[in-house]
Amino acid sequence: MRVMAQIAMVMNLDKCIGCHTCSVTCKQLWTSRPGVEYVWFNNVETRPGQGYPRRYEDQERWRGGWKLTRRGRLVPKAGGRARRLASIFANPLLPNIRDYYEPWTYDYESVAQAPPGDDFPVAPPRSLISGERMDNITWSGNWDDNLGGMPQHESDDPILARIQEKIRLEFEQAFMFYLPRICEHCLNPSCVASCPSGALYKRVEDGIVLVDQDRCRGWRMCVTGCPYKKVYFNHRTGKAEKCTFCFPRIEIGLPTVCSETCVGRLRNIGVLLYDADRVPKAAATPREQDLYPAQLGVFLDPHDPRVAAEAERAGIPHDWLIAARRSPVYDLIVTYGVALPLHPEFRTLPMVWYVPPLSPVVEAITASGHDGEDHDNLFAAIDVLRIPVSYLAELFTAGDEEPVRRSLRRLAAMRTHRRRLNLGDPVDPSIAESVGFTVDQLEDMYRLLALAKPEDRYVIPTAVAGDVRALEEAPLGCSLDYEGGPGMGGGAGSGPFGEASGRPAPIAVETFHGLRERSTADSASRASLRHGQVNLLNWDARSDPEGLFPPREGTKAEAEGAREEQRRGVDGSDRLAAGPGEIQLRPPDERRPQ
Amino acid sequence: MPSLIDVFLWGALPYMCVALLVTGLVWRYRYDRFGWTTRSSELYEKRVLRLASPMFHFGLLAVLAGHILGLFVPMSWTQAVGLSEAAYSWMAMTFGLVAGVLTLGGIALLVWRRRTTGPVFLATTVNDKIMYLFLLAPLCLGFVTTFMNASTLHYNYRTSVSPWARSLFVFQPDIELMARTPLEYRVHAVAGLLLFAVVPFTRLVHAYAAPVHYLFRPYIVYRARDPRFVGTAGPHRGWQRGDI
Ligand code: SF4
Numbered sequence: 001m002r003v004m005a006q007i008a009m010v011m012n013l014d015k016c017i018g019c020h021t022c023s024v025t026c027k028q029l030w031t032s033r034p035g036v037e038y039v040w041f042n043n044v045e046t047r048p049g050q051g052y053p054r055r056y057e058d059q060e061r062w063r064g065g066w067k068l069t070r071r072g073r074l075v076p077k078a079g080g081r082a083r084r085l086a087s088i089f090a091n092p093l094l095p096n097i098r099d100y101y102e103p104w105t106y107d108y109e110s111v112a113q114a115p116p117g118d119d120f121p122v123a124p125p126r127s128l129i130s131g132e133r134m135d136n137i138t139w140s141g142n143w144d145d146n147l148g149g150m151p152q153h154e155s156d157d158p159i160l161a162r163i164q165e166k167i168r169l170e171f172e173q174a175f176m177f178y179l180p181r182i183c184e185h186c187l188n189p190s191c192v193a194s195c196p197s198g199a200l201y202k203r204v205e206d207g208i209v210l211v212d213q214d215r216c217r218g219w220r221m222c223v224t225g226c227p228y229k230k231v232y233f234n235h236r237t238g239k240a241e242k243c244t245f246c247f248p249r250i251e252i253g254l255p256t257v258c259s260e261t262c263v264g265r266l267r268n269i270g271v272l273l274y275d276a277d278r279v280p281k282a283a284a285t286p287r288e289q290d291l292y293p294a295q296l297g298v299f300l301d302p303h304d305p306r307v308a309a310e311a312e313r314a315g316i317p318h319d320w321l322i323a324a325r326r327s328p329v330y331d332l333i334v335t336y337g338v339a340l341p342l343h344p345e346f347r348t349l350p351m352v353w354y355v356p357p358l359s360p361v362v363e364a365i366t367a368s369g370h371d372g373e374d375h376d377n378l379f380a381a382i383d384v385l386r387i388p389v390s391y392l393a394e395l396f397t398a399g400d401e402e403p404v405r406r407s408l409r410r411l412a413a414m415r416t417h418r419r420r421l422n423l424g425d426p427v428d429p430s431i432a433e434s435v436g437f438t439v440d441q442l443e444d445m446y447r448l449l450a451l452a453k454p455e456d457r458y459v460i461p462t463a464v465a466g467d468v469r470a471l472e473e474a475p476l477g478c479s480l481d482y483e484g485g486p487g488m489g490g491g492a493g494s495g496p497f498g499e500a501s502g503r504p505a506p507i508a509v510e511t512f513h514g515l516r517e518r519s520t521a522d523s524a525s526r527a528s529l530r531h532g533q534v535n536l537l538n539w540d541a542r543s544d545p546e547g548l549f550p551p552r553e554g555t556k557a558e559a560e561g562a563r564e565e566q567r568r569g570v571d572g573s574d575r576l577a578a579g580p581g582e583i584q585l586r587p588p589d590e591r592r593p594q
Numbered sequence: 595m596p597s598l599i600d601v602f603l604w605g606a607l608p609y610m611c612v613a614l615l616v617t618g619l620v621w622r623y624r625y626d627r628f629g630w631t632t633r634s635s636e637l638y639e640k641r642v643l644r645l646a647s648p649m650f651h652f653g654l655l656a657v658l659a660g661h662i663l664g665l666f667v668p669m670s671w672t673q674a675v676g677l678s679e680a681a682y683s684w685m686a687m688t689f690g691l692v693a694g695v696l697t698l699g700g701i702a703l704l705v706w707r708r709r710t711t712g713p714v715f716l717a718t719t720v721n722d723k724i725m726y727l728f729l730l731a732p733l734c735l736g737f738v739t740t741f742m743n744a745s746t747l748h749y750n751y752r753t754s755v756s757p758w759a760r761s762l763f764v765f766q767p768d769i770e771l772m773a774r775t776p777l778e779y780r781v782h783a784v785a786g787l788l789l790f791a792v793v794p795f796t797r798l799v800h801a802y803a804a805p806v807h808y809l810f811r812p813y814i815v816y817r818a819r820d821p822r823f824v825g826t827a828g829p830h831r832g833w834q835r836g837d838i
């Protein structure tokens with residue numbers, strides 16, 4: 001047994017309202033630079049739909065992920081090492097910019113400088129790739145949002161094309177749900193396997209998959225290798241970039257920005273312990289439908305004393321073990337079994353899992369004149385859901401409908417159970433038992449999925465407890481002490497060898513300059529970071545930086561008061577008391593009846 | 595007695611170029627690891643690139659192999675294995691012409707693509723343009739030399755250029771030998787040397803990152819977080835005490 005720790009995420013799709021706040025804040029933080037205009041580390045796609053980039057799930061076309069050879073060996077689907085090197089000069093499997101979309105801006109000058117006249121001036125779109133005017137904008141990251149373009153585009157959804165059932169996409173009977181996606185930080189990452197330079201790596205401490213920008217040489221193989229198309233090529237710097245799981249935030253115990261700002265509060269972050277020795281075997285499970293249970297078999301029970309001992313032997317810090325025991329992610333994936341992996345058939349063992357959506361079913365039953373919250377009705381209806389179980393199964397379990405049905409039944413049971421309580425009816429243990437739970441477990445799941453306090457949703461141990469001083473970016477090792485620094489402008493401008501050559505500025509340096517500018521600015525408009533930017537990397541969702549939110553109505557004093565109230569929390573308790581990085585030990589019986 | 599200019603060109607320039615190549619690489623590695631990339635434009639356009647880029651790259655590798663054979667394998671060796679001079683030069687000529695056509699055709703297509711595809715042209719820097727000059731010069735000159743050699747002169751460079759090239763390695767450059775070679779050889783040699791000198795300062799530097807070690811490493815790379823870099827604080831200098 002080789003115990004390793006992984007920071008993982010579970011998203012509850014029932015609660016996603018498709019507002020794209022996560023995408024926007026992520027973009028603000030990570031990809032609001034030239035070269036990555038088209039890049040969304042976090043994107044929210046409407047299903048059914050093509051996704052972003054278009055039809056990325058079609059691995060017959062893009063050949064991402066792994067395949068099993070006839071002898072049962074696991075090789076990248078696009079070919080092994082020699083094949084990769086042979087196609088290094090031109091990679092036919094690399095998506096074109098048009099498979100994502102051509103990023104654009106608007107020519108605002110033409111509005112500002114329009115002479116007086118009878119016509120309204122307009123700002124024509126201008127391509128950020130060719131610099132030329134665009135006649136028409138024909139695609140973007142979520143062009144088919146809310147089923148836009150359906151049913152004409154029906155055949156473009158690779159999953160719809162695969163499932164047998166006739167799907168109704170007529171207006172009255174259409175179904176849809178939102179699927180927010182980030183990098184999966186896979187246990188068996190095919191992006192890492194495809195990188196010829198060895199620039200991509202999986203971090204030993206927390207399993208986050210990163211690109212070493214100093215070692216990336218722009219061979220572009222990782223873009224092909226990732227079946228989720230979550231590695232992107234920065235066309236200005238010529239380097240690969242990908243979702244970082246906001247590692248600078250995670251290291252100090254803050255949740256990722258997409259989670260922090262999620263309007264639906266549907267993201268859970270926590271630690272999972274797994275056995276690295278079992279990973280290759282699990283990924284090579286012959287039948288695709290068995291990959292989900294195989295991946296479950298890789299995870300270790302942090303409550304098991306043997307696992308604890310092994311974890312200690314493997315050098316996993318004690319507070320990580322505690323965090324693993326309190327992990328909401330472990331509960332949703334293993335204990336309650338309601339979260340499912342996205343496309344396990346890619347064989348990368350993804351680590352961002354999803355609670356499948358149940359919502360439309362209740363309304364559908366109610367509309368047909370039945371009691372939509374009655375569990376018998378609900379259970380029966382799951383099979384005739386508007387979101388067909390077969391569609392969800394193709395997304396989450398390689399087509400095996402049983403796990404999806406089990407998950408949906410548990411969610412339905414939770415609903416019915418809570419409804420009885422709310423109506424003052426006595427508890428009916430048979431509801432919980434019908435899905436293999438106890439009443440307490442059902443209550444626990446309800447607490448986690450519905451009440452969802454931040455400290456329950458995000459249980460994030462900080463990086464290296466023993467090295468905590470370094471986290472303060474303290475005077476010991478001055479963060480400006482790097483070659484070319486301080487403030488030598490590395491990374492900001494254009495070096496002698498093209499865009500952003502030379503040493504990039506460390507994150508701390510950018511923050512330093514931003515903060516200094518903010519504290520010395522003399523006008524309100526400059527009071528945030530450069531050009532009214534807010535550095536989300538350091539924002540803990542408790543302060544209220546200028547320019548991040550529109551001003552409230554009423555006087556400024558009122559606004560201050562309201563802000564103060566907000567800060568203190570609705571229930572009057574002071575949220576500041578619990579620091580984000582602290583792991584609060586609670587009596588075990590509060591969440592886990594045994 | 596060789597003239598001063600000959601001494602410079604055939605006695606000093608090769609060393610200067612190699613010195614520039616080595617120091618340039620070291621400097622670039624230390625100063626600009628981030629800029630050390632292919633700066634591929636495949637994302638913008640791949641129909642032409644798909645044909646042109648492999649043509650150029652494989653052609654260039656063949657050209658390189660040909661030069662190594664021609665310059666560094668002495669004539670006596672090939673004759674020892676029973677390869678007559680005529681057979682050798684016929685082989686070299688065919689091989690060289692094919693490689694040259696591939697390379698030149700490839701680069702011509704690439705330049706045309708760069709010029710006519712909007713986004714690719716937009717991404718072209720001044721550095722790139724200068725690089726193309728330095729790259730095209732020895733290629734064209736080499737092609738001309740091969741061609742002239744094939745059609746008319748039948749000059750045996752393996753008794754002049756090659757021994758000179760080998761003499762460089764023992765630090766006793768045979769300047770006389772090179773000074774007496776036909777003009778096209780000399781111009782081609784200078785252009786080639788200059789190309790070596792500019793490599794570290796252009797995007798051509800990516801050639802020195804050829805990922806051969808990929809063939810020998812395990813697929814999944816694990817790396818521990820550098821304890822000196824927890825958070826984003828910089829590392830301690832050697833003279834600073836880390837622990838108090
Ligand atoms: S999802 Fe992330 S970790 Fe997995 S293969 Fe893609 S880029 Fe790599």
Ligand code: SF4
Nearest residue numbers: 016019020022262264
């Ligand atoms: S912020 Fe939350 S609710 Fe909004 S789209 Fe993103 S995941 Fe869905």
